[in-house]
Amino acid sequence: MPLPLPSLNFTTAFRSSGALTALFEALLEGDNLKDLLHVSLLSRSISARALDVLWRDMDAVAPLLRILEAASCKSVIQSESSKDLIFVDQPSEQALKRLYRYSSRIRNMVIKNDTMKAVPISTLFRLSQVCHPQPQLFTLLQSLRIEATDSECLSSLFLFLSPSLENVEVHGDPNIQPTLQSFIMSLANVENRSLKTVALKGPSSKPVLETFTRCYGLERLELGPTLWDEHWVASLGKHNRNLTSFTMELKESNAIASEETGQGDSRSSEKSLGETWHLGSPTVPYQSNQLWPGAGPRKARPTLIFPALKVLVVTGPSEKLRVIISLLGVTSGIEDISLCPIAVTISKGMIHIDDLLFGWCSSESKKRYAKKEFGALYIDIDEIAQWVDCTERTLEAIGMFGSTMKRISLSWRYSEAFPAVLLRLKGMFPIHPPELTPGILTSLSTLSALQILEIGNWSIPHDRLFEEVVFVLRNLREVILPVDSANGPGIGLEMLASVAQNCLQLVRLEVNITIPSIIPHYTPPAATSARRRRRHGLRVLSTGEWIKDVKQKDNDQTRPLSVARYINGLFPMLQEFSGKGEWEYVSEILQMLRDSRDY
Incomplete structure (x- = not known):
């Protein structure tokens, strides 16, 4: 008879596989299949009989089963939806056959590190033997994500290759590079070539990179730390002409030297760049032996690389960012660029003398010595770091996309090889973010089609940014700036x-807003006789901490109300407002004003 259950949200722990089997039989015979969503299997071993019962009616159970967790042996891959894989360690042959029946409906699969290690290689081979009559194990598999796997496990995943596979994401360590190369080559050789997205979150060796030049039809490629060169970029763009999104982190390379690290001559790099690409345009010559009648040999017709590229996300030394932008040239209608230059040195503006209190010195003599030592170091620091100056030139190169660029994101981060003395300074003194230079602001103002401007952890001259960039770009719809006071007032x-x-x-x-000592009164501009005044369409406004004015009284509760009325007058269409401190009161007042607003 069906097992009576009080509710669907129960959790049961079974120490006996016999009791587990009885539960499955009762659930399958009754109308309580949904209760399998909330069952946890805590036994150390799952009997083959229990698995056979579970998969006996897989067509009825599988669409309902979402989480089947073996807490002790971790032998089951967690299912995120009814179409994700559920894999159990050491199943019986009958259970494997049931799993194969279910695999025909699997679309997405996630394989995690500890779970995959719990599945013996022999079990995978058994699974392969059971499914031998079919050419592929999961014929409809579209998405495969492999998290933190090792080389042995990755080599076993060739079983999961499918002609319908579209998205592959691999999180691995440097030790899996040879196997990863074979895995990518196998993906490229799968019939139908439906593969659209490959994301490698770990480092990529040169052989792995070369493998991507044999993949055709990729639309999205994400690479971790990459040792690249110009010829690989050209070959990749030539074979993957449908690539619309390209993400990678640029590593040091002997082929392209970095002028800020002093590891080579950047002029030789630019010379080789000019020799490789005609007039700086990244084209691949098209060979032809045809002749124009009476006009000698026909000139080579250029083949553009990355003609469909829309999104570019690159991190690396500034000089390399500039080179990769130059490689793309004017051949791509790029609409979205995210740049993250790596800081290899600091400038004087990043260390403020007022911050150097030398409070850690135990005596006046040590304090004098520390000041002298730091003073000698400070003299050698450049006014503007070379990597910042190179970032400025990179932004100038991006100007070639001014008519197509719709979004740009600019941030920065420290180099892993940052000099040890400067790392010690970072611990002792506050190191301020580098400031956006006038050249960077000028380059941003030339992006006439820009709709989204996003600036990360830079020090921002806000007045100049708004006057010279934001007010100039007439198509801007979103401005996202850091709301931390450390990035500017x-x-x-x-x-x-x-x-x-x-x-x-x-x-x-999104911008940090400072409050003056006297809140101005909002006076709406008069509407002209020709047309009614247009209301501002700002919908989202975000700021940071409420910075209290020195003249503000501690018990002054009217300031948030005055500020809220002022903002409401400026932006009558505002829907979302966020901030910290007293800005939360402003947000509540704005909400009340929205509720009472008469449209």
Whole structure:
């Protein structure tokens, strides 16, 4: 008879496989199949009989089963949906056959590290033998994600290759490179070539990179730390002409030297670049022996690389970022670029003398010595770090995409090989973010089609940024800036009013806002007789901490109300507002004003 269960949200722990089998039989005979969603298997060994019962009616159970977890042996891959793989360690032959029946419906599969190690290689071979009559194990598998696997496990995953496989993501360590190369080659050789996305979260060796030049039809490629060169980029772009999104982290290379690290002559790199690409345009010559009548040999017709590329995300030394941008040239209508140069040195602006209190010195003599030592070091620091100057030139190169660029994101991070003395300084003194140079601002202002401007952890001259960039770009819809005061003072309410007046197309703004001692009163501009005044369409406004003015009284509770009224007058269409401290009161007041707003 069916097993009576009080609710669908119960959890049962079984120490006996016999009791587990009885439960499965009762559930399958009754109408309580949904209760399998909440069963945890805590026994150390799952009997073959229990598995046979579980898969006896797989067509009814599998669509409902979401989480089947063996907490002790970790032998089951967690299922995220009814179409994800559920894999159990050491199943019987009958259970394997049931699993194969279920595999015909699997679309997405996630294989995790500890779970995959719990599945013996012999079990995979048994699974392969059971499914031998079929050419592929999972014929409809579309997505495969492998997390933190090792070489042995990766070599076993050739069983899961499918002609319908579209997305593959591998998280691995450097030791799996040879197997990873074979795995990628096998993906490229699968019939139908439906593979669209490959993401390698770990490092990629040169043989692995060469393998991608044999893949055809890729649309999205994500690579971790990559030792690349110009010829590989050209070959990749030639064979993957449908590539729309390209992500990689650039490593040091002997082929392209870095002028800020002093490991080579950057002029020789630029010379080789000019010799390789005609007039800086990344084209691959098209060989032809045809002759124009009476006109001598026909000139080679250039073949553009990456003609469909829209999204580019690159991290690395500034010089290498500039080279990769130059390689792309004007052949791609890039719409989205994310740049993250790596800091290899610091500039004087990143260390403020006022921060150097030398409070760790136990005596005046040690303090004098520390000041002298730091003073000698400070003299050798450049006014503007070379990597910042090179980033400025990279932004100049991006200007070639000014008519197509719709989004740009600019951030930076420290190099792993940062000099030890500067790392010690980072621990002793606050190191401030580098400031956006006037050249960077000028380059940003040339991106006439830009719709989204996102700047990360730079020190930002906010007034100049808004006056020279934001107010100039008439297509901007989103401006996303850091809301931490360490990245600049932010903008005042007067500048916020200028945004409302000059950027009517803006729908999202994230910026640090400073509050003056006297809150201005908002006066709406008069509508002209020709047409009614257009209301600003800003929908999302985010800021950081509420910075208290020195003249503000501790018990002044009217300031949040005054600020809320001012912001509501500037942006009557505002839907979302966020901030910290007293900004939370402003958010509540704005919500009440929205609720009572008469449209």
